[in-house]
Amino acid sequence: MKRNNNEPIFKDPVCNMEVSRKTAIDECVYHGKTYYFCATSCRESFEADPERYTRQHRQHGLKQNEPTSSLS
Numbered sequence: 001m002k003r004n005n006n007e008p009i010f011k012d013p014v015c016n017m018e019v020s021r022k023t024a025i026d027e028c029v030y031h032g033k034t035y036y037f038c039a040t041s042c043r044e045s046f047e048a049d050p051e052r053y054t055r056q057h058r059q060h061g062l063k064q065n066e067p068t069s070s071l072s
């Protein structure tokens with residue numbers, strides 16, 4: 001599966017849905033970073049308590065770049 005466009009994907013910090021600048025309904029700049037939201041209600045939740053959503057939670061094993069060349 002490959003996306004055929006070059007739209008960068010962002011994660012809605014409230015509901016964790018993936019949105020692009022095209023599909024995002026709303027956006028908000030917080031601490032110089034732009035966050036995109038799938039719905040206005042998500043943005044409102046974010047603005048009501050941005051710390052809650054931007055705080056890094058302790059995650060076990062944060063792995064973002066897994067090698068994709070291991071399939072053969």
Ligand SMILES: [Zn+2]
Nearest residue numbers: 012015038042
């Ligand atoms: Zn959302």
